[in-house]
Amino acid sequence: MAVRIDIDALRDAAGAEVCAAADRLTASGQPTEVLPVGGGASGVVHEVGRPPYEVWVGVTADGFTAECDCTAETDCTAETDLCAHAVALTAAALAEGFAWSSTATPQSDPAVDPRVAELTVLARGLPARRLAALVAEWAATDPVWEGALRAQAGQPAPRTAVELDGD
Numbered sequence: 001m002a003v004r005i006d007i008d009a010l011r012d013a014a015g016a017e018v019c020a021a022a023d024r025l026t027a028s029g030q031p032t033e034v035l036p037v038g039g040g041a042s043g044v045v046h047e048v049g050r051p052p053y054e055v056w057v058g059v060t061a062d063g064f065t066a067e068c069d070c071t072a073e074t075d076c077t078a079e080t081d082l083c084a085h086a087v088a089l090t091a092a093a094l095a096e097g098f099a100w101s102s103t104a105t106p107q108s109d110p111a112v113d114p115r116v117a118e119l120t121v122l123a124r125g126l127p128a129r130r131l132a133a134l135v136a137e138w139a140a141t142d143p144v145w146e147g148a149l150r151a152q153a154g155q156p157a158p159r160t161a162v163e164l165d166g167d
């Protein structure tokens with residue numbers, strides 16, 4: 001079933017400061033892309049001087065739900081707290097007539113391998129730069145990893161990976 005999202009009520013809940021920051025993101029064209037994920041909307045917000053944040057918003061059984069990388073960073077446990085990224089993503093999704101499901105599933109749903117979950121916690125504890133260096137080291141030695149990294153970054157697979165597939 002499709003639902004509507006009341007952006008005015010959302011902005012009221014977020015507060016003036018968050019809305020002002022969200023409006024700055026909207027004005028700079030962030031997020032550039034809104035993707036349907038789990039019945040909700042997902043996007044990546046880029047800000048100068050900050051790491052990119054992946055944010056998801058959707059209507060779950062608990063009502064409007066927002067999840068953003070920035071809350072993980074500050075160790076905030078209140079996942080429904082609205083940040084500027086969530087408000088900007090919602091605004092972008094509404095602007096393109098996004099079809100919201102009333103039974104969305106957040107990306108962080110615990111239906112993951114417990115080992116992956118454990119390692120995710122470990123990885124989250126690393127500084128972004130160290131994590132990036134680690135991933136880059138793996139990608140440089142493993143074409144599968146390199147392909148996955150380039151795909152996540154929106155780059156086409158390198159020629160070497162294609163040649164290896166042809167063997």
Ligand SMILES: [Zn+2]
Pocket residue numbers: 053055068069070071083084085086
């Ligand atoms: Zn955020």
